[in-house]
Amino acid sequence: MSDANTTPDPDEGIGRRIARKRSARGLTQQGLADRAYVSRSLIQQVETGRKPATPSLVAAVASALHIDPVTLYGQPYRGATMRKDRVHAAIPDIRKALTYVDLAPTLDTPPRPLAELAKTVTEAKRLQQQARHVQLGARLPALIDELTVHAHDTDSPRAWRLLNQTHSLANSLSRRLGYTDLAQLAMERAARSADRSDDPNLPQLVTLSRALLLLTIGAWDPALALLDHAAGHVEQDRPESVTVFGALHLRAAIVAARAGRETEAWGHHGIADDAARRIGPRVRDEYGVQLTAANVDIHGVAVAVELTDFDEAIRRDSRLSLPSSMPADRRAHHEIDVSRALVSTGQHDRALRRIQSAEKTAPQMTWYHPMARETVGRLVDHYRALPEPLRAIQEHMSLS
Template sequence: MSDDGTPDAIGVRVARTRKRRGLTQHGLAQRARYSRSHIAQVEAGHKVATPAFVAAVAAALAVDPAEIYGQPYRGHTRADDRVHGSISDLRRAMAYVEVGPELDAPPRTLAQLSAAIDDALELRHQARHIQLAARLPGIIEELTWHVYEVGGPRAWTALHRAHNLAASLTRRLGYNDLSGQIMERATVAAAQSQDPHLPLMITHRRSLLMMGVAAYGPALRLLDKSIRSVDRSRPDATEVLGALSLRAAVVAARGQKEADAWHYYGQATEVSRAAGEPALDEHGTDYNPGNLAIHGAAIALELGDLDEAARRDEEITEPVLLGLAAERRAHHQIDMARVRAELSDYDRALAQLLAADRTAPQMTRYHPSARGVVAHLMDARRTVPEPLRRLHDRMSI
């Protein structure tokens, strides 16, 4: 924490961790493969710390990326900390291995629990982290009882879906260790489900954790193997193939493999066109033409082509953007805030952040990139606009 009680900026944490490791900026530059001047600018708050930069620095300093981001972002009061209140419940729900929990009441039926997972998926799409975190532990415990006390592929499939939601939420909140543990349990559930595509979707989600530690090459190899394993005769083949290709495009872009990134993106686009561009979400990927469009801008951003990212953003019409789930829309708006901040277009960067905050306030508050851009704008603006100050204060709780 800084002297005024607000959370330290990413650059301050990078400098502190670097010094704790006994490294100069030049030494860190050699390990992280970023220039010394780039590191100096991030540490001084003059440059936004991108996810790729954080992943590289965290790997070079042998720390979890969450430590560099300052996650988890805890509140000072019970009301401010509500989203984290269910983390201990999730850890407890994950403690049951090869035996079901002792429930206080009979569990809901599989049909009722499947409906509860559908509702939870909608909460994720709306980026309502607090409500989602409150529901998941009970769902997982009841499904764990079903798989060990009754069994059957239907129960394992439902548990896999619940695990995926929990792994996604905990990763977003900065609990990477717990997210990895849940992912491993989801792998077991996928194997028991008798659905050949569920293990492939584990790769889709695991690649995010791998990307966070700069393991781009291994992540791409896993994704490519999964792409080749898609059974195109199955009804969910379009979503699985398209989602895997989009994820591979982003991983390749983060790893600065430009040709591979646009190749995988083109592959995802062709899959969508061949299928008639439907909206598909059996696996919670929100695979649709609008999602393809915002991924194009995200890929350009990850490759460092800010002008191309801005151009693609401007081509996305308002109806297309409004047709996306709140989670995806806010993620894009945060990405474009990064673009505008890097281009020194601070007014439009703030406008994008405020749009993201209106779209998904819980997600925006807990998103590392949103916090990074807010901190950068606070430093860059000679006069701090009141909307920016309010957003900064809310993130500093």
């Protein structure tokens, strides 16, 4: 569980948080290393900032210390002013909207027609792809409330499908901002709405979210088992179903890579690549999983980064040419991954340019992404005189 009553220090990096939490538990570096199944030298180097705190290490240390990984990341990242903290404003209302299970909320006015709400859901999904967290959060609570009323009043599969999409959006936003408990609640609601949607692929997509939460806490085997089970239940009778099948294998590739299982990771990546080639570029992305050749290539870079094969990640990136249609959140995530690889190979100027690109592409995503903040922290430690672009990013993240 996270330390809910403490406010994380934005100036404190992951390594220092690990050291502080370790000391609070009365553990030596060797003691923590033994519990996390890593070397003492790795713990020492991460705590002193000489090596990056990778997501796999954070998961292992959090498990050893019996805390939520978000505690070590320092999430949620709260701003010192109302303007900087506004990304969190919608969280209480989203939490309230998700409390309704067996009955619908009582609204002050009747819900909008389902056709109008469907358009609003499409707009909300676009905001998610643009990583506009503030704007998405502002729309979600009322949208969830109205669709909950429709779903319970009519029991229409279409209403349940639309409600499922809002539950998935709430899950994604909560997870990105570091509200693990709320992401778990949204995922449970998504599983319920998926079951009542008459769409056999939606329950499998819930598995994508479940695997992502398991990935965060380092539960590799359960995550891979769930993904394998879900992929086996996808009827690949139409191209849209094949996109779901491929997306499950892309997620499995990342999980296996973070677990350090190189052969398994590239095996899943290859299956996803084959699925993307089978459906071709013109299939409608009905489920928003982005199973395209470009996204598979991006995941290839991510797999190499998670395996800490940074040279391979940089080589793969050098061969990429991302289409302009690539959603901003995917493009920015890729830039963050590459910046991690570059800073880990001592290419600090190039790493700074890539993190700048991530911020330009999707500012809100970059400011609230733990690995982006960790990379910026390492760049700050490297430069004696901070370049102005780095100083600006540091200020936007409230790390100064």
